[in-house]
Amino acid sequence: MTRTPVNVTVTGAAGQIGYALLFRIASGHLLGADVPVNLRLLEIPQGLKAAEGVAMELDDCAFPLLRDITITDQANVAFDGANVALLVGARPRTAGMERGDLLSANGGIFGPQGKAINDNAADDIKVLVVGNPANTNALIAQRNAPDVPAERFTAMTRLDHNRAVAQLAKKAGVTVEDVKKVTIWGNHSATQYPDLFHAEISGKSAFEAVGADQKWVEDFFIPKVAKRGAEIIEVRGASSAASAANAAIDHVYTWVNGTPAGDWTSMGIVSDGSYGVPEGLISSFPVTTQNGTFEIVQGLDLSEFDRKRIDASVGELAEERDAVQELGLI
Numbered sequence: 001m002t003r004t005p006v007n008v009t010v011t012g013a014a015g016q017i018g019y020a021l022l023f024r025i026a027s028g029h030l031l032g033a034d035v036p037v038n039l040r041l042l043e044i045p046q047g048l049k050a051a052e053g054v055a056m057e058l059d060d061c062a063f064p065l066l067r068d069i070t071i072t073d074q075a076n077v078a079f080d081g082a083n084v085a086l087l088v089g090a091r092p093r094t095a096g097m098e099r100g101d102l103l104s105a106n107g108g109i110f111g112p113q114g115k116a117i118n119d120n121a122a123d124d125i126k127v128l129v130v131g132n133p134a135n136t137n138a139l140i141a142q143r144n145a146p147d148v149p150a151e152r153f154t155a156m157t158r159l160d161h162n163r164a165v166a167q168l169a170k171k172a173g174v175t176v177e178d179v180k181k182v183t184i185w186g187n188h189s190a191t192q193y194p195d196l197f198h199a200e201i202s203g204k205s206a207f208e209a210v211g212a213d214q215k216w217v218e219d220f221f222i223p224k225v226a227k228r229g230a231e232i233i234e235v236r237g238a239s240s241a242a243s244a245a246n247a248a249i250d251h252v253y254t255w256v257n258g259t260p261a262g263d264w265t266s267m268g269i270v271s272d273g274s275y276g277v278p279e280g281l282i283s284s285f286p287v288t289t290q291n292g293t294f295e296i297v298q299g300l301d302l303s304e305f306d307r308k309r310i311d312a313s314v315g316e317l318a319e320e321r322d323a324v325q326e327l328g329l330i
């Protein structure tokens with residue numbers, strides 16, 4: 001039986017993450033090796049020519065699963081019938097820009113894109129926001145799409161999750177497959193809380209597996225993961241691109257195809273009030289996924305240390321929400 005192609009919209013398609021992402025989507029890594037895709041590439045007018053060049057290269061790969069490519073600077077066209085939307089294009093912070101300026105500039109992108117999703121996307125639309133500040137951009141898009149169920153808007157903390165898994169595997173001298181139940185709580189920013197206390201390594205407590213070394217956790221592990229984005233920028237001379245694209249692929253693949261038994265993942269999702277995170281904020285939680293839906297992992301005991309770290313990051317998210325509310329963006 002021939003499957004109907006899935007419409008995948010990617011914004012910022014001519015950027016560096018776009019370049020690392022599109023070829024993997026077209027080769028079946030986003031949805032599965034038997035799922036054909038149509039790509040819809042959204043760029044700003046200055047980015048259209050480069051997007052056309054990327055589309056030419058996609059053609060040249062002769063990917064069996066890639067059915068059609070549309071390139072446009074019109075959000076209504078890009079999101080028409082979209083089943084999956086990866087919102088990567090964003091306004092980067094430039095010299096002299098205050099946080100309010102950044103939120104306002106991105107509000108001008110994610111508000112209209114949220115509305116275009118609301119008015120044009122397919123009923124089963126799933127949205128992942130990658131462009132920074134990812135959680136608050138996702139909140140802006142979600143609030144501008146009142147007809148779309150709120151849980152369809154998610155923000156990417158999978159890169160932080162994968163970074164935490166890699167650091168733990170390295171420290172414990174095991175492979176990444178031995179590391180399970182890691183959680184990123186809060187914001188995709190330096191305030192995020194990478195939590196190893198509920199994680200397992202080779203079926204045992206991850207904290208024990210790294211030598212019950214609280215100093216290593218506080219002085220190395222948490223800042224290493226939370227500030228890894230800045231470290232990549234410093235060392236590579238450009239922000240993470242292939243690892244960010246890989247995390248976007250992992251996020252959507254897991255959302256659609258489910259978390260493995262005995263593990264969970266981290267996703268920025270609209271809070272239902274779990275773990276004291278105010279309802280409506282888009283915050284990262286431990287989640288399990290199944291058949292295209294997700295559930296927050298419930299019942300984890302939070303220590304005073306966990307609570308303090310989660311509250312700090314969630315406090316930052318509340319400040320960002322208040323700022324975009326004052327700007328009239330939500």
Ligand SMILES: NC(=O)c1ccc[n+]([C@@H]2O[C@H](COP(=O)([O-])OP(=O)(O)OC[C@H]3O[C@@H](n4cnc5c(N)ncnc54)[C@H](O)[C@@H]3O)[C@@H](O)[C@H]2O)c1
Nearest residue numbers: 012014015016017043044047089090130131132156159244
């Ligand atoms: N959540 C995460 O873990 C994570 C990780 C890495 C990077 N990021 C963020 O992802 C974003 C993209 O990174 P990049 O390295 O690809 O940047 P980039 O500058 O290389 O590419 C961004 C592209 O977006 C396009 N663009 C800008 N405004 C647009 C709009 N309104 N509609 C459509 N396209 C638009 C630009 O023309 C450009 O081609 C940045 O905001 C970056 O901070 C997030």
Ligand SMILES: O=C(O)C[C@H](O)C(=O)O
Nearest residue numbers: 132228229230232239240
């Ligand atoms: O683009 C950035 O500021 C960093 C990025 O969000 C990352 O985590 O690598």
